Amino acid sequence: MMTTVDTEALRALTPGCESVAHFNHAGASLPSRAVLDTIIGHLQDEARLGPMEAALRATDCLDAVRDEAAALLGARPQEIAFGPSGSALWGAAFAALPPFAPGDRILVGRQEWGGNLATMKAEAARTGIMIETMPVREDGSVDAERLAGMIDRRVRLISLTWLPANGGLINDAAAVGRVARAAGIPYFIDAGQAVGQIPVDVAALGCDVLKAAGRKYLRGPRGTAILYVSERFLPTLRPAALDVLSAPLIDGEPKIRSDARRFETSEHAVALRLGLGRALAEARQIGIDAIRARIWSLAERLRQTLATLPGVRVLDLGQEKSGIVSFAVNGFSATAIQRELADRHINIGANGLAYTPLDMSARGLTEIARASVSYLNTEAEIDRLRETLARIMAGKD
Ligand SMILES: Cc1ncc(COP(=O)(O)O)c(C=O)c1O
Missing domain, CATH: 3.90.1150.10 (Aspartate Aminotransferase, domain 1)
Structure with a gap:
């Protein structure tokens, strides 16, 4: 380092x-050139050996990508899932929450990413939940003290975009986490601009879910993203879409995986994931x-x-x-x-x-x-x- x-x-x-x-x-x-070479190298292996066969040969390297992501976030490998976009992973975690009821409340930061907000608004139109903005301090950052005063038993989710897309502000995500933890409310963090740029420790943040893109400060390939779901929170989430990896049929019944890979699909771009792994390793090395x-x-x-x-x-x-x-x-x-x-x-x-x-x-x-x-x-x-x-x-x- x-x-x-x-x-x-x-x-x-x-x-x-x-x-x-x-x-x-x-x-x-x-x-980096090494990320590029990793991606191209695997695509060449796919063409030479057969795509399924090349993936099999890369099994250990793919496991190492998960280990790298977990190490960067202070998480366990079984708490990490990969996907093609941060918004898609955030949406998958949101859709897996237990059903909402009319009058349920979601509290969001003022800098909430528009994609997450669109997902929540569609849910509000369907179920009658309310989306409310958390108070901000004079400097525009979320005010965790006043947030505490908004909490009641109808609050079902707190969602914070940590580093907003539209400016240099950094929200105090750990302070929000303390409020969420004290009240036992699920807490999602959009760390799209944070991962690869500032230190991230999911335990210190107190979040249940955190997601980030591979292509931004991590310098990974486009079409890669990381989802963290805490082990304690995972059992409460039932993904809306399943496949042979996330929920293999056992005796005719889908058995949802116990780890965060319940949010992954069997089919994915292996070359890109390996490229992401290389970028993660480089970030940790620097x-x-x-x-x-x-x-x-x-x-x-x-x-x-x-x-x-x-x-x-x-x-x-x-x-x-x-x-x-x-x-x-x-x-x-x-x-x-x-x-x-x-x-x-x-x-x-x-x-x-x-x-x-x-x-x-x-x-x-x-x-x-x-x-x-x-x-x-x-x-x-x-x-x-x-x-x-x-x-x-x-x-x-
Ligand atoms: C805070 C934040 N969240 C989410 C996104 C979008 O992520 P993705 O394109 O991986 O869905 C961005 C930027 O594009 C962002 O700045």
Whole structure:
């Protein structure tokens, strides 16, 4: 494990660093050459040996991917499931909860991911449950003390997006976990932007369910995601969809697996999962503390740099901040600025209302431009982003 990140060495092992200045790690990061080789190598094995036969040969490696994911989250391997998307896994866990009744309450954070919210709203339309937003502090982060005052016996779920998609705020997910645990209420965390960026310890968070994407700060392949379900909570969840892996028929009856793989399907992209395993191992090798420290210092530098540009407004809330830097540029929509920068080989993101509807509406925002940094970025890239933005705004170039 490194105590500091060797940015130049890691960039040399990342093909994308040669061609773009990538500030879209919150959308999807750049994989290492080793991740790429792992994926391609397995696809070649599939073509050469037969796909089923290649998977059989990779059994130990696939088990190791689960061990890596568990180690990164402070979980047990049997508490980990993999799937193709974080939202799909979150939705599967939600659909597996015991049935709701009209008047049941779900408490969500103001920065709840729009995909999770869509799933909950559809359930509300079907069953008459109520979705309520947890109170926030002045800095926009969830207020766990006031949350405690909202709890009654009708609250059936607390759902928190830890690091929101639309800015640098970091919610105090552990404080929410203490309220949930004290009241015995199921607690789901969307850690889509957290895993691979900041330390994650599911026991300290006090969550029952946590999910993350492989492609973001973990630098795994697209089409991979991780679900954690605590061993104590698993028996309460009955997946809506089953197959021969999650619930083999025994004496004609489906026997739901006792571990988190009850949320997996027999068919999956083996090459991608192996690629994810490689990315997980790399993250642990670099060290999450070192990653966190490097991202924090680069993101602070980026915020300060952008703030010096007339016509640019940094929009991040929160005290403790992540690598996500949200901003607005006078005279340009977020997608226009994204396009202008892309033309100059600089990648950023642009988020609309649908991704974080509660927070955007509460703040009167319809969109944000988003530059998300990782430990792969350099100070020189930040300077280039600033200079390029200044030229675009001045109509030069
Ligand atoms: C907090 C958060 N949750 C969920 C997602 C989406 O995850 P997925 O595309 O894996 O469903 C994102 C970003 O795209 C996100 O920022």
